Structures are given as C-alpha cells and as structure tokens.
Amino acid sequence: MPAEHRLILRNIDQPGYTTDLECYRRHGGYEALKRSLALGTVTGADGTSISAPEHLRQEVTRSGLRGRGGAGFSCGLKWSLVDRKSGKPIYLVCNADESEPGTFKDRQIIHKDPHQLLEGMILACYANDVHLAYIYIRGEFMEGARILNRALREARENGLLGRNILGSGYDLEIHVHRGAGAYICGEETGLLESLEGKRPYPRVKPPYYPAVLGLYLCPTIVNNVETLCAVKHVIELGGAEYAKLGTPNNTGTRIVCVSGHVQRPGYYEIEVGRVTLRELIMSPDLGGGLREGRKLKAIIPGGVSAKVFKAGEKVKLKGRNRDGTEAEVSVDVLDLPYDFTTLTAAGSMSGSGAIIVLDDSTDVVDTLANLSDFFAHESCGQCTPCREGALWMSKVLRRLTHGGGRRVDAEHLLHIADNIPGGRTICAFGEACSWPVQSFVGKFKDEFEARGAKDEAARTAGTPAPATDARLAASPDARPYDG
Numbered sequence: 371m372p373a374e375h376r377l378i379l380r381n382i383d384q385p386g387y388t389t390d391l392e393c394y395r396r397h398g399g400y401e402a403l404k405r406s407l408a409l410g411t412v413t414g415a416d417g418t419s420i421s422a423p424e425h426l427r428q429e430v431t432r433s434g435l436r437g438r439g440g441a442g443f444s445c446g447l448k449w450s451l452v453d454r455k456s457g458k459p460i461y462l463v464c465n466a467d468e469s470e471p472g473t474f475k476d477r478q479i480i481h482k483d484p485h486q487l488l489e490g491m492i493l494a495c496y497a498n499d500v501h502l503a504y505i506y507i508r509g510e511f512m513e514g515a516r517i518l519n520r521a522l523r524e525a526r527e528n529g530l531l532g533r534n535i536l537g538s539g540y541d542l543e544i545h546v547h548r549g550a551g552a553y554i555c556g557e558e559t560g561l562l563e564s565l566e567g568k569r570p571y572p573r574v575k576p577p578y579y580p581a582v583l584g585l586y587l588c589p590t591i592v593n594n595v596e597t598l599c600a601v602k603h604v605i606e607l608g609g610a611e612y613a614k615l616g617t618p619n620n621t622g623t624r625i626v627c628v629s630g631h632v633q634r635p636g637y638y639e640i641e642v643g644r645v646t647l648r649e650l651i652m653s654p655d656l657g658g659g660l661r662e663g664r665k666l667k668a669i670i671p672g673g674v675s676a677k678v679f680k681a682g683e684k685v686k687l688k689g690r691n692r693d694g695t696e697a698e699v700s701v702d703v704l705d706l707p708y709d710f711t712t713l714t715a716a717g718s719m720s721g722s723g724a725i726i727v728l729d730d731s732t733d734v735v736d737t738l739a740n741l742s743d744f745f746a747h748e749s750c751g752q753c754t755p756c757r758e759g760a761l762w763m764s765k766v767l768r769r770l771t772h773g774g775g776r777r778v779d780a781e782h783l784l785h786i787a788d789n790i791p792g793g794r795t796i797c798a799f800g801e802a803c804s805w806p807v808q809s810f811v812g813k814f815k816d817e818f819e820a821r822g823a824k825d826e827a828a829r830t831a832g833t834p835a836p837a838t839d840a841r842l843a844a845s846p847d848a849r850p851y852d853g
C-alpha cells in the first residue's frame with residue numbers, strides 16, 4: 371500500500387500545475403460543481419424526490435466526513451444542525467486561520483490550489499442555501515489572501531460566482547477577510563466576533579452555537595479549509611465511495627504535517643486510520659526517520675494543544691476478541707493508527723493533524739516553557755482560570771529555565787493545569803493550554819523535578835545556575851522563587 375493517498379493534494383506540487391483557473395479546469399476542476407448545479411430533483415436514499423442541495427447534504431452525511439480543523443466533528447451532522455426555519459440568511463465561513471503551532475496544510479492548499487477550495491466552498495454553500503460566504507484567513511497570510519482574491523476574481527469573470535452561477539439561477543458571493551493576528555481568532559466563535567469587526571472574544575455556548583446564532587446572530591456554518599476541499603471530493607466520488615477510504619468512523623483522507631526532528635518534515639495526505647504513527651515518522655516516503663544517531667523521546671500528535679506521548683509509552687485500548695467479547699490491548703504509541711478515535715482513546719488527539727517529533731536532544735523543560743509562553747500570550751483574557759493560569763504556568767516554567775526553580779514546581783504546575791479545564795472556561799483554549807503541561811510534566815516529572823532540585827542546590831551553594839535561554843535572562847519573571 372502506498373504510504374500516501376493523494377486526493378486533495380493530487381495536483382499540488384506536480385510539475386506545471388499552477389493556481390490559474392484554466393489549469394484547474396484542465397485537471398477536471400469545477401466539473402463536480404457543474405454536475406451538481408444541473409441535477410434538478412434527485413431520488414433520495416428512501417426513494418422520495420429530494421432537491422439537489424438536500425442530495426448533496428445527504429452525500430456529505432453518508433461520507434462520514436469529519437472536520438479537519440481540530441475537533442473532528444461530523445460535517446454532515448454540523449450541517450444538519452443549521453437552523454433553516456429562522457427566515458434569516460445562512461452564512462458559511464471558511465476557517466483559514468491556521469494558527470495551531472506545527473500546522474501548515476491549509477496554507478499549502480491556498481497557495482497552490484485555491485480553486486479547489488473555492489469549488490468546495492461553492493458546493494457547500496449551494497448545499498446549504500448560502501448566498502454570502504467568507505474566507506477568514508490568518509492575518510499574516512498576505513500572499514495567501516492575494517492568491518485567493520485573484521482566484522475569486524477569475525471565478526467571477528467566468529460565471530462561477532456572482533449572479534446565476536453557470537446559468538443555474540443560484541447566486542453566491544465570497545469575500546476574503548484577513549484575520550486579526552491572534553491564535554484565538556481560529557476558535558470559531560472568536561472568529562465570528564472578529565469577522566463582525568470586534569475583538570475575537572469567544573462566545574458562550576449555549577446559546578451562541580454558530581449553526582443557530584452565528585455571524586450577525588444568523589445561522590452559520592464554520593468549516594476548515596481542508597474540510598471544504600474534502601466536500602468537493604465527496605461530491606465527486608459520491609458519499610458511499612468516499613467512505614470506503616480510511617476506516618469506519620474515520621473516513622477519507624487527511625493531510626498531516628510532520629515536523630521536528632525527522633529527516634523529511636512536510637505535509638502528507640494519508641487515508642485516515644490506515645497509517646500508524648511509526649510509519650508517519652519512520653517511513654522513507656513520509657517523515658523519513660529520525661536524525662542520524664538520535665533516539666525518539668516524545669511525539670506531540672495533533673498540534674501543540676494535544677497531550678504528548680512519551681517514546682515507549684504503552685496505552686490501553688478497547689478491542690474485540692474473535693468471538694465478539696470485549697478485550698483490552700496494550701499498544702505502543704508508535705503503533706497507534708493515526709485517526710480521530712484511536713488517538714482520543716489513547717488519551718490525546720489528532721487535532722489539527724500536526725505531528726511534532728522530539729528526539730533525545732530535546733530538553734522537555736525548555737520545550738514546555740516555550741509552549742506555555744505561547745499560550746500565556748494568546749489567552750484572550752475573558753476567563754480567570756485561563757488568563758491567570760496560563761500566565762502563571764509560563765512564569766513557573768520561566769523560573770525553571772532561568773535558574774530559579776524548585777523541586778516542587780513540577781507538582782505546582784500540575785496543580786495549576788488541573789484547575790483550568792473541565793468546564794471552567796468559555797472556550798476550549800482552557801484545555802489547550804493545560805493539556806501540554808499536564809502531559810509533559812506528568813510523563814517527564816523526573817526531568818522537571820531534577821531541574822528544580824539542581825537550582826535549589828545551586829542556590830544553597832551560592833552558585834545559581836545560569837539561564838538556559840540567554841534571550842530571556844534579563845526577564846523580571848526569571849527571579850528565584852521568593853514565596
């Protein structure tokens with residue numbers, strides 16, 4: 371079996387493939403849209419006549435497609451929750467914020483195949499009776515925004531957007547909106563606030579579920595770039611055929627970003643659940659293995675908010691014996707198939723599909739300090755546990771990386787991290803900032819304690835350890851613990 375199964379990436383990086391409409395069309399682009407707009411009424415799964423949009427929604431449900439933005443929520447279910455009776459317009463927003471560290475797939479699609487995203491969006495909009503849609507693109511992606519705007523212009527000029535698309539009577543406009551440059555802008559309700567021109571403060575759910583009270587308090591679908599591209603392939607192949615790719619409940623393909631201490635960092639499209647973490651890291655066609663002479667130390671399997679796996683760690687998974695009875699099996703983390711269900715059952719998540727590989731040259735205290743600085747900087751500040759907790763954890767970690775640590779700091783970090791998540795915050799950022807601390811400190815506690823103990827001993831001997839990060843040596847937060 372080839373390591374990769376390229377569907378969304380089929381044309382990307384192929385010699386001579388460009389972002390032009392003409393090139394996209396030469397490769398079969400916009401054919402799925404043309405066919406869908408010409409469908410008229412269709413005989414549904416139960417034999418009754420249904421409209422073409424309803425048929426498209428049924429196909430997406432049948433495909434089992436799960437969102438590729440992070441949570442892995444069923445796309446068909448999300449669309450089915452849209453309030454179609456409110457009389458208000460329904461909006462669709464493509465989440466192109468892509469700010470989860472380690473994730474670099476959506477930008478590749480935008481830069482190298484923008485019309486694929488547009489076709490997926492137009493199909494999703496047609497399926498959901500949307501007439502105005504937005505692409506919310508990360509603020510820093512200036513080139514991506516330029517490429518998208520050019521593709522939108524081409525689409526308008528060729529009757530693929532605007533009034534009466536391809537003579538079907540269907541009208542749709544899509545605008546690009548550049549983001550406000552914060553990680554929290556990627557959280558769907560923060561994104562909608564930002565799109566409305568406000569600070570990206572996530573909204574309280576309930577009541578502000580986007581499907582009911584989204585953009586301008588109208589029903590809204592928020593989907594990731596890759597999810598919307600997958601919609602095009604679902605329609606092209608048919609839902610049932612798409613569902614044959616991947617594994618049950620984890621269908622289709624997904625793009626994973628492998629980075630860190632591997633020979634071949636990059637983005638790879640795999641069938642969900644048909645490739646293990648070991649293959650993703652070690653296969654010559656994928657991550658290409660570790661650097662010469664190095665051993666694996668840890669893997670962050672789904673963006674930096676995912677809980678880290680320690681090399682050699684065994685996880686218990688539920689399975690079935692041949693006679694159908696339940697069994698528990700112990701699996702090395704490297705042998706976990708890369709899919710939503712397994713990684714969640716193993717105590718982490720596949721999240722945004724970003725796999726960060728850490729070899730034995732990694733100082734996990736420094737690594738976690740780096741991650742925690744990011745989260746402390748990016749908390750929007752609405753909820754006290756997140757605002758104070760994220761900053762507190764980063765201060766304790768700075769202390770540990772600046773010669774001011776204590777042995778008990780490991781316990782102290784766990785205590786803070788355990789008190790942020792679990793329904794105490796408005797959005798999932800609370801979990802996102804706690805999980806790395808809980809897992810890094812929980813699984814490498816000896817290294818955190820040893821660092822603190824070393825600092826204590828040095829202070830007692832009157833020879834405090836120098837900061838491991840010289841750039842931060844002058845930081846006022848780097849002082850030794852003073853009670």
Ligand SMILES: Cc1cc2nc3c(=O)[nH]c(=O)nc-3n(C[C@H](O)[C@H](O)[C@H](O)COP(=O)(O)O)c2cc1C
Binds near residue numbers: 468
């Ligand atoms: C803190 C935070 C940041 C997020 N950032 C992104 C992002 O950059 N891109 C994205 O697609 N989803 C992001 N999400 C997930 C979105 O809230 C949302 O679930 C997703 O866009 C839905 O699309 P999907 O169903 O197609 O996956 C983030 C979530 C959280 C809590």
Ligand code: SF4
Binds near residue numbers: 748754756796800
């Ligand atoms: S959990 Fe954090 S990021 Fe999310 S709303 Fe609360 S303070 Fe803001």
